[in-house]
Amino acid sequence: MNKKILSNIFLSTLYLSSFTFGGGYVIVTLLKKKFVDELHWIDQQEMLDLVAIAQSSPGAIAVNGAIVVGYKLARLPGVICAVLGAVIPPFVILTAISFFYTAFKENFIIQAMLNGMTAGVGAVILSVVYDMGGDVVKEKDPLLIILMAASFIAAYFYHVNVIFIIFAAALAGICKTIIRKLRNEA
Amino acid sequence: MIYLKLFWAFFQIGAFSFGGGYAAMPLIKQQIITTHHWLTINDFTDLITISQMTPGPIAINSATFVGNQIAGLPGAFFATLGCVLPSCLFVTFLSWAYNRYKNLSILQDILESLRPAVVSMIAVAGIDILLPAVFPSGSFSFLPGQVKLRPVLYFAAAVFLLRKKKKDPILVMVLCGVAEVAAQLLMPGI
Incomplete structure (x- = not known):
């Protein structure tokens, strides 16, 4: 039985990681479909909390999503199977690409293709930023907007180390939590 | 020791990229371009483009690619291991804590204030990719021949x-x- 669960975890994450374009959020949705809706191994409410853990943790959401499901179903052996399944496909694909990259790069057509795509990638990234930034503004919390502006200025104009900015923002979040707690008690 | 360097660089990327997807991009850029000079900005842009075209998270793709370019297959192994290890430790710990306490609120408060900072840093990384593509000099200039x-x-x-x-x-x-x-x-x- 345990072996069946482990192989199921491994094969599911392997399959999803090989064929899912569009990032971690899509994979998390598909994991839910597989383990909640099809197999009924995890209940709906608990899956929501597991997804929250995956999204609040550092690292790739797809890998984190695989880990929470693996841990829930089979503890540490489950985590190992889930991580292997999630990591093997990109590892194999990018190793192959890296192997051919130097030769590819010299090719006139590929070079033109990659050059043209740069403008498209820039548009895709800034479009994502527009949506995410819009969500932040919608919260109507001045602290969040100040944090967003300050981080931009620090990163763009002063080239402040990314890790410092993350620490500073986390610290602001902790202060906010403490202040709210103190107010509630008063 | 190059394997250790790759491992540690990607360990930091894995440990500090909150928010998934593009959130890792500013960290990757800082580690592999600014700190270690492992890729040129052109190669980095190609890597991001390739990452968009293939399944798999940007951070894992970058670790495997950079590791391979710098130190072959063992390099890719150690870089990728470094990249996923923080996730394994952090998420397993949280899953364990959740099983015991069923409470996530403090974490979500912190995450809420991280999000605006992450948005801004992704914006900066996006601008850094776009500007050299549009302006040969790499900064804003609307003189003829400069766009x-x-x-x-x-x-x-x-x-x-x-x-x-x-x-x-x-x-x-x-x-x-x-x-x-x-x-x-x-x-x-x-």
Whole structure:
């Protein structure tokens, strides 16, 4: 039985990681479909909390999503199977690409293709930023907007180390939590 | 020891990229371009483009790619291991804590204030990719000869297709690439 669960975890994450374009959020949705809706191994409410853990943790959401499901179903052996399944496909694909990259790069057509795509990638990234930034503004919390502006200025104009900015923002979040707690008690 | 360097660089990327997806990009850029000079900005841009076209998270893709480029297959192994290890430790610990206490509120408060910072840093990384593509000098300048016209057109067309027509990002990027190939074949020298 345990072996069946482990192989199921491994094969599911392997399959999803090989064929899912569009990032971690899509994979998390598909994991839910597989383990909640099809197999009924995890209940709906608990899956929501597991997804929250995956999204609040550092690292790739797809890998984190695989880990929470693996841990829930089979503890540490489950985590190992889930991580292997999630990591093997990109590892194999990018190793192959890296192997051919130097030769590819010299090719006139590929070079033109990659050059043209740069403008498209820039548009895709800034479009994502527009949506995410819009969500932040919608919260109507001045602290969040100040944090967003300050981080931009620090990163763009002063080239402040990314890790410092993350620490500073986390610290602001902790202060906010403490202040709210103190107010509630008063 | 290059394996240790790769491991540690990607360990930091794995440990500090909150928010998934593009959130890792500013960290990757800082580690592999600013700190270690493992890739040029051109190679980095290609890597991000390739990451968009293949399944798998940007951070894992970058670890495998950079590791391979710098130190072959063992390099890829250690870089990728470094990249996923923080996730394994952190998420397993949280899953364990959740099983015991069933409470996530403090974490979610912290995450809420991280999000605006992450948005800004992704914006900066996006600008750093876009500017060299449009301005040969790498900074804003609208003098004649200082703006590459075709990338501006691709960018405008891509924004239109993404925002107004809700087209798939991969399709939009491929179209930009195909347009540039056609332009160079049909009008060489321009």
